[in-house]
Amino acid sequence: MKIVVCIKQVPDTTEIKINPVTGTLIRDGVPSIMNPDDKGGLELALELKEKYNAHITVITMGPPQADTILREAMAMGADRAILLTDKRFAGADTLATSHALAGALRKLDFDLLITGRQAIDGDTAQVGPQIAEHLGLPQVTYLCDLSFDGKRTFTLTREIEEGYQLLEAEAPCLVTVLASARNPRYMRVRGIVEAYSREVETWGFDQIEVNEEYLGLKGSPTQVKKAFAKDMKAPGSVYEAEPEEAVGIIISKLKEKFII
Amino acid sequence: MDFNLSKTQILFQQMIHQFAEKEVKPLAAEVDEMERFPLETVQKMGPVGIMGIPIPVAYGGAGGDTLLYTMAIEELSRACATTGVIVSAHTSLCAVPILEYGNEEQKQKYLPRLATGEWIGAFGLTEPNAGTDASAQQTTATPEGDSFILNGSKIFITNAEYAHVYIIMAMTDRSKGTKGITAFIVEKGTPGFSIGKKEKKMGIRGSATCELIFENCRIPKENQLGKTNEGFKIAMKGLDGGRIGIAAQALGIAQGALSETVKYVKERKQFGKPLSAFQNTQFQLADMETRVQAARWLVYRAASLKDQKVNFSSEAAMAKLFAAEVAMEVTTKAVQCHGGYGYTREYPVERMMRDAKITEIYEGTSEVQRMVISAKLLK
Numbered sequence: 001m002k003i004v005v006c007i008k009q010v011p012d013t014t015e016i017k018i019n020p021v022t023g024t025l026i027r028d029g030v031p032s033i034m035n036p037d038d039k040g041g042l043e044l045a046l047e048l049k050e051k052y053n054a055h056i057t058v059i060t061m062g063p064p065q066a067d068t069i070l071r072e073a074m075a076m077g078a079d080r081a082i083l084l085t086d087k088r089f090a091g092a093d094t095l096a097t098s099h100a101l102a103g104a105l106r107k108l109d110f111d112l113l114i115t116g117r118q119a120i121d122g123d124t125a126q127v128g129p130q131i132a133e134h135l136g137l138p139q140v141t142y143l144c145d146l147s148f149d150g151k152r153t154f155t156l157t158r159e160i161e162e163g164y165q166l167l168e169a170e171a172p173c174l175v176t177v178l179a180s181a182r183n184p185r186y187m188r189v190r191g192i193v194e195a196y197s198r199e200v201e202t203w204g205f206d207q208i209e210v211n212e213e214y215l216g217l218k219g220s221p222t223q224v225k226k227a228f229a230k231d232m233k234a235p236g237s238v239y240e241a242e243p244e245e246a247v248g249i250i251i252s253k254l255k256e257k258f259i260i
Numbered sequence: 261m262d263f264n265l266s267k268t269q270i271l272f273q274q275m276i277h278q279f280a281e282k283e284v285k286p287l288a289a290e291v292d293e294m295e296r297f298p299l300e301t302v303q304k305m306g307p308v309g310i311m312g313i314p315i316p317v318a319y320g321g322a323g324g325d326t327l328l329y330t331m332a333i334e335e336l337s338r339a340c341a342t343t344g345v346i347v348s349a350h351t352s353l354c355a356v357p358i359l360e361y362g363n364e365e366q367k368q369k370y371l372p373r374l375a376t377g378e379w380i381g382a383f384g385l386t387e388p389n390a391g392t393d394a395s396a397q398q399t400t401a402t403p404e405g406d407s408f409i410l411n412g413s414k415i416f417i418t419n420a421e422y423a424h425v426y427i428i429m430a431m432t433d434r435s436k437g438t439k440g441i442t443a444f445i446v447e448k449g450t451p452g453f454s455i456g457k458k459e460k461k462m463g464i465r466g467s468a469t470c471e472l473i474f475e476n477c478r479i480p481k482e483n484q485l486g487k488t489n490e491g492f493k494i495a496m497k498g499l500d501g502g503r504i505g506i507a508a509q510a511l512g513i514a515q516g517a518l519s520e521t522v523k524y525v526k527e528r529k530q531f532g533k534p535l536s537a538f539q540n541t542q543f544q545l546a547d548m549e550t551r552v553q554a555a556r557w558l559v560y561r562a563a564s565l566k567d568q569k570v571n572f573s574s575e576a577a578m579a580k581l582f583a584a585e586v587a588m589e590v591t592t593k594a595v596q597c598h599g600g601y602g603y604t605r606e607y608p609v610e611r612m613m614r615d616a617k618i619t620e621i622y623e624g625t626s627e628v629q630r631m632v633i634s635a636k637l638l639k
Contacts, residue, residue: 071271187275189309189322196268 001054001148001171003045004108006101006115006131007038007073009066013120018227034069036179037116043182044146045114046077052148055079057108061089061100070200075191076184086204091217094122098130099219103210104203105135111171112154117142117178128176135174140167143175263557269328276332279308280339288340291466292611297422298466301343306377310336310347315355320372326501330508330563334556337512338519341615342466344512348505349418350374353623354381354427357498358445361486366445370425382423383502384414384472385495392628394429394492395437399474401430401444406481408444410474413456416622420470421455424448427498428472429491441491445483452477463614500573501566502623507559507579510587510619514555517587517594517612518548524598524607535597544597548590555583574636581629584619591616 011030019026034042048054058073060066061084070081082104089100105113113135115128125141132139144164145157156167156175205212213219239249254260265273283304291298305311313329315321322328329351337344355374358366373379390396399412410430417426426446433440446453456471486494522545525535535541562579565572591613595602602609620626 068271071267072274075271075275186279186308187271188307189272189275189313189324189328190317192268192272192275193322193324193328195271196266 001048001052001112002057002110003048003054003112003114004057004059004105004110005038005042005045005073005078006113006127007042007058007060007069008035008116008119009033009060009062009069010035010119010121032065032068034072035116035119035121037118037120037177039116039184040179040182041114041116041175041177042073042076042078043184044143044177045112046185047182048112048146048148049077052150054112057082057110059084059101059104059108061085061092061097061104067200071195072187074198074200075187075195077188077191081198081200083200083202084204084208085202088205088212088216091220092215093220093222094124094126095130095221096215096217096219098127098134099210099214100208101127102131102134103208105131106209107207111152112148113137113172113174115174115176117176125176128174132174138169138173139175140169140173141176143177144181146175269331272324272328273331273335275308276310276335279305279310280335284336284343285339288342289605289608289611291340291342292463292615293465293605295460295465297468298340298343298346299422302346302377302380302422305347309375311350311377311380312355312371312375314351315359315371315375319359319367319375321355321375326504326563326566327560330504330559333505333508334512334515334559337509338516339512340466341509341513341612341618342464344509345418345464345467345506345618346380348502348509349383350381350423352502352505353383353418353498354423354425356501357383357427357443357485357494358425360497361443361494362445365482366485370445374425379424380419380422382417382419382426383495383498384417384426384428385499386414386416387412388415392625394441394495397429397431397441399428399430400434401432401442403432403481404478407478408481408484410444410446410452410477410479412474414472416459416469417472418467418469418622420472421458421468426472427485427494428474429495430474432488432491436489438492440489441495442488443485443491443494444479445485446474446477446479447483450477450479461618463611463616463618465614499623500576503576503580503629504559504562504566504572506619506623507555507562507576507583510580510583510616511552511555511559513612513616513619514548514552514583514587514590517591517609517616518545518552520607520609520612521545521548521594521597524601528599528601541597544593548593551586551590555579555586558582574633577624577629577632580619580624581626581633584616584626587616587619588613 009032012033015030017026045056056078057080058078059082084104118125140156142159144159147155152171154169158165309322312321313324317323333344333348358370374381401408401410428444428446429441432442452475454473456473459469525541528535558579562575594609595613
């Protein structure tokens with residue numbers, strides 16, 4: 001089985017602050033990490049590697065510094081790493097990013113394509129599904145678990161609001177994974193020792209298959225109007241009541257606020 | 261001269277820091293309180309490669325160097341000094357001597373299991389009447405056919421009870437003093453080998469510290485480590501390396517106490533402002549930080565010299581002497597900065613202060629380190 005995992009380097013948002021004047025993220029001095037959902041996806045791939053002897057390629061689009069998370073992925077057990085970097089990719093929104101990644105993925109052979117559900121810096125959850133659309137792949141989002149019949153068919157469990165959904169998909173397909181679905185392993189010491197003597201392939205526009213119009217700033221229809229920190233919500237009221245009594249409380253509260 | 265960490269070292273620190281925070285720190289107070297050996301942590305460290313950092317890949321290790329290993333002991337000890345010494349004694353005093361003095365069969369047999377943490381290692385030199393004076397050894401090894409017969413006892417043995425492999429020093433020629441000592445590899449479960457009294461200690465209370473008893477314990481001749489009568493040399497070389505591990509443990513304890521103190525003085529308010537706003541606190545912290553950094557570079561330098569395969573005995577002794585004293589001083593100040601709370605077990609600095617003391621004593625007391633350092637000066 002061949003697996004490709006898309007990963008992203010993000011600022012550690014547990015450490016991040018927002019500039020109150022400009023409304024933008026203050027990234028200075030904030031450590032960069034591998035996006036947690038992507039790490040969950042990589043862990044899933046590593047478990048499949050152990051089970052089915054899969055080969056894992058990790059790919060990221062980003063500035064040259066994103067090399068760090070590819071080394072981390074290799075130290076965790078990934079076999080091959082590709083850094084997609086080119087000035088022509090800069091300024092990309094989710095659509096342009098997914099086009100660039102899809103352009104690179106057209107050059108790779110895989111049975112399973114894994115992305116994180118969403119990145120903690122933008123929380124859009126769009127790139128994975130967009131890649132699937134560009135490549136015409138079946139996609140299963142919010143994946144919790146999967147098994148493989150050894151030939152072409154994946155049996156997948158996805159998380160939905162009411163419970164779980166059990167699906168089948170033919171390879172190649174794309175899945176998006178939640179960080180909470182997997183407990184990522186630590187980098188292995190041996191992997192760390194070897195990480196910087198291994199190759200990270202650098203791919204630019206010339207190595208991928210995509211229309212240049214779709215890339216970078218000009219391929220990005222999204223415009224950020226305003227970014228702001230959410231006001232803290234006042235704590236709500238908690239009532240412990242039987243259903244019938246609870247309905248009464250809810251109705252009276254809604255009336256109180258002139259909602260009904 | 262480059263004082264920057266390499267990319268590999270930065271990546272390693274990222275991993276070991278996370279490991280210590282998530283897997284080690286949450287257990288530290290309980291391990292101390294219950295005097296419990298954290299076996300589950302060893303089982304987690306094995307697959308990650310922490311139990312075999314400086315062991316070559318060919319023998320199942322991670323293929324790292326002494327400096328990475330040192331950083332690991334530092335980070336583990338920052339969270340829990342017990343966990344630090346388990347790895348240090350296992351690696352420096354058992355796995356590394358087998359790597360450096362073992363024959364190929366011994367390396368093949370023991371290193372892969374030690375490096376993956378499947379087996380834990382220990383080392384036995386100290387006896388009731390032979391502490392710093394190692395020449396007063398009373399444990400004997402008498403050849404008999406294809407075997408040696410061991411008789412005697414060892415005390416204060418770290419990892420005893422949990423270890424599977426022990427490097428034991430015993431007299432093969434009593435007339436020659438330290439030059440009549442030979443090293444042996446003894447496996448757990450060998451008839452005639454038993455674990456005696458378990459010590460109740462001031463600090464590092466989760467580490468198993470026991471007596472080893474040998475009563476007509478027959479071990480095969482192929483378990484002799486190194487040459488006959490060269491055991492003392494093996495022990496001293498092992499302790500040279502071990503001192504770097506203990507120095508790193510002391511450094512980690514000091515760093516842990518300093519970090520706890522920085523956190524505490526920002527939170528704790530007296531006279532309407534946080535303790536951190538008082539100049540006395542600031543000066544205390546500045547002194548602590550300066551001492552910790554000085555210790556860190558002595559420790560890293562000793563490790564780096566070992567990696568360069570040059571003589572590092574004196575530097576290892578200086579690193580251990582200084583780092584241990586810094587650990588004692590910084591943890592004492594940390595308790596003081598915490599006031600009454602610092603004296604209680606609600607805060608970890610109380611444990612850290614108790615843990616720090618041992619670093620001035622084991623693997624050569626501070627006085628022994630001074631002997632080593634001055635001996636080189638006066639040579």
